[in-house]
Amino acid sequence: MGAGGGGRGMNGAAASAARYAEAFARREPALPGHDLAWLRDVRRAAADAFSRSGFPTPRNEHWKYTNVAPIEKRAFDLDGAGAAPRAAPGNGASGTLPGGNGTSGAFLDGGGAPRLVIVDGRLDPGLSNLEALPPGVTVEDFPRALERDAAFFESLLARIVRPEKTAFAALNTAFMDTGAVVRAAPGAVADAPVHLVFVSGAEGRERAYSPRIVIAAGAGARIAVVEHFLGLDGAVYLDNVVTEIDVAEDAAVEHYKVQQAGAAAYHVAALEARLARGASFHSWAVSLGGRLSRHDIDVTLDHEHARCSLDGLYMANGRQHTDFHTNVEHVAPHCASHEYYKGIAGGRGRGVFNGRVHVHPHAQKTEAHQTNRNLLLSRNAEIDTKPQLEIHADDVKCSHGATIGQLDEQMLFYLRARGIAESAARGMLTYGFARDVVERIARPGLRGPIGAAVLGHLPGGGDLREILQ
Amino acid sequence: MLEIRDLRVAVDGKDILTGLDLRVAPGEVHAIMGPNGSGKSTLAHVLAGRDGYEVTGGEILFEGRPLLDLAPEERACAGLFLAFQYPVEIPGVNNTYFLKAAVNAIRKHRGEPELDAMDFLALVREKLAVLHMDESLLKRGVNVGFSGGEKKRNEIFQLAIMEPRLAILDETDSGLDIDALKDVAKGVNALRSPERAIILVTHYQRLLDHIVPDRVHVLSGGRIATSGGQDLALELESRGYEWVREAAAGA
Structure with missing residues (x-):
């Protein structure tokens, strides 16, 4: 490590921060919701937070094993989607999507489920299909939802994932200009999962995308949402995603994340869920694509009888690097969390898992279990795992286990x-x-x-x- | 079918087999007996191609071809089958999927068409009945949660499905109750045919009451000390292995 901050020259970091600041100043007047004073403040505070922090370096404990210098060095295009719709992949764009014949062959829903498709940061109405939504459930793209019902967002947006939390969350909050909003009215029950599909890298530009996803389930509602990120294999781009999930009393949200970014892409995603009394949240995530990917998954259990289960699978082949950081805050008593993550690394792939469980002093009768198992397929593959249990209450049931092995x-x-x-x-x-x-x-x-x-x-x-x- | 000439095998630098000779012809059932540590299981593993055994001398011909040059899967495809003493549990790999993959790998190697799901299921049901195995075992991971007896039945079930040219049963009788032993013996006897040979590696004589061998060999000190018919096994049962060791030492 050099003296210049995790191996990077300070000039490089300053130049990068200045470029993001300039881009923000240029785009701010036209960003979605720019006429809302509260949102302007949120965006500006986030932009300032990013200017102060810059990208994290490996000296930051949370980024010890994941060096984002390659992201910092790239001069990503921050100008957002252009005025005219671009060609969808399979319609003349070069490159191929993983798993598919053109775009629709790569979808996970088999064609029938409600889905919102965003191609290169822009809603694609042709590929989207929102006819089959059950009563009480709405799905919109982020700019449209903001335009239609700004009041809904004021108490929610950037309140669950706070921009100061990570540099990437700050960056997303400053620039968020695409994404999806799923809302379930109290008592609404959706049998079929809602698919949110993001296709990146179909344009030639090396873009940074800032999609914002908001999922809100009213009291007693039950919904399932799939976030599916796809990208063209030849394309260099950055998905910088933030997902905020609000689960009201006795509501249940299932969230699935399938990361199939293009092989040369960078994918950084922060998800946080806020659970009311008796609410339940299930996160299931798989990280398959991308040159470098990072998932932060945070759940705060600050109301009694809330429970979450977090499951995930990460795979790194070739020179892929993938990192999962989970954090469960047990604040209230009588809550439960279960984590089950597995990782596979082959070639010169690198995996990272950091699972923090924090049981606060008043969180008696907490049940918190964490399992992380890893498989190394080659001599040059590496996985770093760190279970981190901090228990400050005495009447709890907690366990954790982490293993790294090879094929038997x-x-x-x-x-x-x-x-x-x-x-x-x-x-x-x-x-x-x-x-x-x-x-x-x-x-x-x-x-x-x-x-x-x-x-x-x-x-x-x-x-x-x-x-x- | 199988010809072993002056086979010498070491494990971690220690000589285990010290010049073993054995000829097995098609249609024959041979029993290889011997005390613990005599090299019985080493012989079975070397035949199947397991890593960790250093062949320091001799050769093995299987149907006229040198066996030691072949990878384990090539030996299986050539018609050699080892029923394991300790079948390993493989979580996450469904028993049916595994069996079908194995059967079709061997069929493909022989230039036969792969079995479709219907034909495969019919074959499986027929063999399950012979071994008194419950169909629910097929839906589990390979050997996962099987009792000791179920694991041994599963080995013979696989043997029955794969119909190899040469079957080697490594201590298949150990840990079996009498009902399981009879089912296993029934499964093996059903496979006896003029084209197929069977090698039973066993410590005890009782398996040989149910699967009657053509030849019995006694391993001692890493080579075959004496050979005979079924009478030899009965003699071992009454006199123990010590006299073989003494006889071998005195020879």
Whole structure:
């Protein structure tokens, strides 16, 4: 490490901060909601916070294993979507989407579920389908929702994910100009998950996207939302996503995140959920694509009888780097959290897991369990895992376990002794390792396509299709 | 079918097999007996191609071809099957999927068409009945949560499905109750045919009451000390292994 801040020259960091500040000044008058004084203040405070902090360096404990210098060095285009709709991928754009014949073949919903599709930061009404929404559920793109009902956002936007929390959250809050808003009225029940699909990198520009996703479930409502990020493999871009989730009393939100960014892309996402009394939140996330990706998942349990389960799978092959940071704040008594994460790294891939559970002094009768298991497929792969339990109450049930291992030689020999070629045997065992995470997807209709996406990212996984049955 | 000539094998620098010779012809059932540590399981593992065994001398021909050059999967495809003493549990890999993948890998190697789901299921049901195995075992991970007896039945079930040319049963009888032993023996006896050979590696004689061997060999000190018919096994049962060791030392 040099003296200049995590290996970067201060001049580079200052120049980068200045570029973001200039871009903000230029775009501010035209950003969605620019006529709302409160939102202007929020954006300006966020821009100032970013100017002060700059991008994090590995000297920051939260970013110790994930160096974002490559993001800082890139001069991403911050000008947002242009005036005219761009060609959708498959309509003349170069590159291919993972898992698909054109755009719609890459979708996870099989065509029938309600979905909002945003291509290069702009709503694509042709690919979207919001006809099948159940009563009481609305889905809109972010600028439109802000225009229609600004009052809804004032007590919510940037209140759950606070901009000062990370430099990326600040940056997103300053520039947020696309995204989606899912609202469920009290008591509304949606049987089919709502799919939010973001396709990035279809333009030639090296863009930074700032999508904002807001999910609000009224008292007793039950909804499921899928965030699916796709990107073209040749494209260099940054997805800088912030998701805010508000779960009212006795409501239940299931959130699925499928990260299939393009192979050269950067994907940074912060999600935070706020739970009222008796509310439940289930997060299921898989990180497959991207050159570098980072997921921050935070849940605050500050009302009694709230519960969350956080499940995830991260895979890093080639030179991919993927990082999951979870943080559960047990503030109120009688709450439960369950975490189950698995990671797989091959090639020169690198995985990071940091799971913090903080049980506050008054949070008696807390139940908090965390499991993190990791699999290394090659000598040069690396995974760093850090369970971090801070328990300040005495009447609690807490557990954690973290492991890092390799494929079991006895299992490998057993399969080969039955005639299965070594590469196929390795693929089977690797999917076998990941399988129980996929099976934690509560919706059977999502399990198949997401399992197929996971399998598609395994070396030789294409030959093992039947393992999904 | 199988010809082992002067086989010498070391593990971690220690000699385990010290010049073993064995010929097995098609249609024959051979029992390899011997005290603990005599090298019985080493022989079974070397035949199947497990890592960690250093062959320091000799050769093995399987149907006229050198076996030691082949990877474990190539040996399986060539028709060799090892029923494991300690079948490993493989969580996350469904038993049915595994079986179908294994059967079809071998069929593909033989140039036969792969079995479709219907044909496969019919084959599986027929063999399950022979071994008194519950169909629900197929839906679980490979050997996951199986009792010791279920694991051994599952090995013989796989043997019945794969129909190899040469089957090696490594201590399949250990830990089996009498009902399971009879089912296993029934499964193995059903496979006896003029084209197929079977090697039973066992410490005890009782399996041989149910699967009657053509030849019995006693391993001692890393080589075959004596060979005979079923009478030899009965003699071992009454006199123990010590006299073989003494006889071998005196020879």
